Amino acid sequence: MTLRLFNTLSREVEPFEPLAPPRVTVYSCGPTVWNYAHIGNFRTFIFVDLLRRWLEASGFSVFHVMNLTDVDDRIIKEATAKGVGIDALVSPYVDAFREDCEYLRIRPAHAQPRATEHVRAMVDLVQGLLDKGVAYRGDDGSVYFAIQRFPAYGRLSRLDTRELKTGGSGRVSSDEYSKENAQDFVLWKAARSEDEAVGAAWDAPFGRGRPGWHLECSAMALSLIGDKYGAKVLDIHTGGVDLIFPHHEDEIAQSCAYTGESAFARFWLHGEFLQIRGAKMSKRFGNIVTARALREDGVDPGAIRLLICQAHYRQPLDLTDEALEAAREGSRRLGELDRRLRDRPGASDQLASLAQETDAKVAAALDDDLNVPRAMGQVFEFVRDANRLLDRGEKADPAAVALWERWTKTLFDVLPSAREADAALASRVEALVAERATAKKTRDFARADAIRAELLALGVVVEDTPAGTKWRLA
Numbered sequence: 383m384t385l386r387l388f389n390t391l392s393r394e395v396e397p398f399e400p401l402a403p404p405r406v407t408v409y410s411c412g413p414t415v416w417n418y419a420h421i422g423n424f425r426t427f428i429f430v431d432l433l434r435r436w437l438e439a440s441g442f443s444v445f446h447v448m449n450l451t452d453v454d455d456r457i458i459k460e461a462t463a464k465g466v467g468i469d470a471l472v473s474p475y476v477d478a479f480r481e482d483c484e485y486l487r488i489r490p491a492h493a494q495p496r497a498t499e500h501v502r503a504m505v506d507l508v509q510g511l512l513d514k515g516v517a518y519r520g521d522d523g524s525v526y527f528a529i530q531r532f533p534a535y536g537r538l539s540r541l542d543t544r545e546l547k548t549g550g551s552g553r554v555s556s557d558e559y560s561k562e563n564a565q566d567f568v569l570w571k572a573a574r575s576e577d578e579a580v581g582a583a584w585d586a587p588f589g590r591g592r593p594g595w596h597l598e599c600s601a602m603a604l605s606l607i608g609d610k611y612g613a614k615v616l617d618i619h620t621g622g623v624d625l626i627f628p629h630h631e632d633e634i635a636q637s638c639a640y641t642g643e644s645a646f647a648r649f650w651l652h653g654e655f656l657q658i659r660g661a662k663m664s665k666r667f668g669n670i671v672t673a674r675a676l677r678e679d680g681v682d683p684g685a686i687r688l689l690i691c692q693a694h695y696r697q698p699l700d701l702t703d704e705a706l707e708a709a710r711e712g713s714r715r716l717g718e719l720d721r722r723l724r725d726r727p728g729a730s731d732q733l734a735s736l737a738q739e740t741d742a743k744v745a746a747a748l749d750d751d752l753n754v755p756r757a758m759g760q761v762f763e764f765v766r767d768a769n770r771l772l773d774r775g776e777k778a779d780p781a782a783v784a785l786w787e788r789w790t791k792t793l794f795d796v797l798p799s800a801r802e803a804d805a806a807l808a809s810r811v812e813a814l815v816a817e818r819a820t821a822k823k824t825r826d827f828a829r830a831d832a833i834r835a836e837l838l839a840l841g842v843v844v845e846d847t848p849a850g851t852k853w854r855l856a
């Protein structure tokens with residue numbers, strides 16, 4: 383079996399072959415760090431993480447780039463409102479993003495360029511496009527891309543290019559616009575006083591200004607894969623479905639016009655939305671849930687990953703309390719088997735062959751356009767059957783454990799419920815035991831009894847011995 387992936391360019395599932403195996407270059411549009419990323423954003427980043435892990439597990443050597451958009455319309459607006467420079471605005475959110483990724487077991491990309499650190503490459507790209515005559519300076523001082531000079535414009539998003547060609551000479555200067563008004567888009571925005579005030583303006587031969595959002599990704603991707611491999615075409619480019627138009631369409635236009643290649647990325651992969659009651663999770667709709675809120679609620683990251691794994695990346699996924707609760711329960715079951723496997727080493731042909739069968743099915747599912755929910759279903763069947771075998775006295779065969787680790791590593795990294803939940807429980811119990819000792823000392827027996835009951839509810843039994851209080855799991 384070889385890996386097959388749905389390519390938005392062809393709207394078909396295609397066999398995946400990188401340009402120069404085993405190397406695979408992946409560029410992912412990263413977060414705009416004007417605020418905390420929400421778990422809708424993280425659905426897309428977890429999808430990319432799963433893709434990367436599966437590529438690596440399949441023997442590819444991945445070079446993953448994920449940018450941080452640290453200058454764009456939204457950031458400037460927010461910095462202006464708060465009366466701070468863009469750097470001061472974004473810095474805490476850059477740190478927060480890294481922490482959230484760590485919490486969610488999202489592997490850090492090999493390169494995490496910040497747009498403001500690559501302005502040089504952006505200026506070069508704009509100059510190159512001006513030299514080729516596909517870009518022009520507008521009367522407002524900004525530089526625009528002339529979409530009629532690029533015949534492939536609209537191919538990714540299936541825009542009707544005939545209409546575009548008769549569409550006149552309109553231009554858009556904002557980062558976001560709709561398919562209905564596809565027009566020449568801005569590459570470089572002439573500096574306004576607001577931009578200067580927040581430190582978002584740079585010198586360039588074609589006038590002081592700042593990069594447009596679309597330009598940033600093209601410049602960072604091309605300069606990073608160019609420096610590292612001398613490459614001009616990415617193997618895979620990812621993002622959420624909302625980025626297909628205009629963002630990715632514009633990335634393709636700028637990049638291909640600049641490099642002269644027929645493709646910017648050979649595979650375009652887009653993840654569907656995380657929704658709340660059918661509506662896209664978005665700051666604009668006021669329905670966001672952040673990763674840190676979930677962490678503060680004590681949700682284990684394995685449960686969040688499991689929740690995301692419930693739907694194929696090309697299907698919308700609704701976040702509900704019930705779904706999260708079910709995922710927490712699922713994560714607990716996985717953690718439980720993980721612990722059992724560690725506690726019962728030994729040989730078992732039955733368990734080994736069950737694991738081998740599961741492994742083939744998991745691999746087939748992941749090779750089939752990263753069908754994570756199907757793979758997850760196989761893992762849960764294994765959980766059920768392996769528990770039965772262990773109940774009957776079978777041992778945790780090392781061959782089975784190795785395969786179990788391969789799946790859990792690909793899907794979760796570690797099973798946090800197994801390890802961290804233990805540590806979290808232990809520290810909670812220690813705190814309660816200490817509090818109970820104080821209560822007893824101060825003869826507050828009602829409180830001491832209440833704590834004992836609380837501990838019992840946690841599945842913990844306390845015993846008072848001459849050497850002090852001991853506790854164990856019931």
Ligand code: AMP
Pocket residue numbers: 411412413414415421422423424425426620621622623624625653654655656657662663664
């Ligand atoms: P942004 O920070 O707005 O540039 O978005 C970062 C990434 O999150 C992009 O790839 C978006 O497509 C993606 N994204 C935004 N909202 C959602 C959502 N509700 N569900 C899944 N992905 C999303």
Ligand code: ZN
Pocket residue numbers: 410411412599629633
């Ligand atoms: Zn991008």
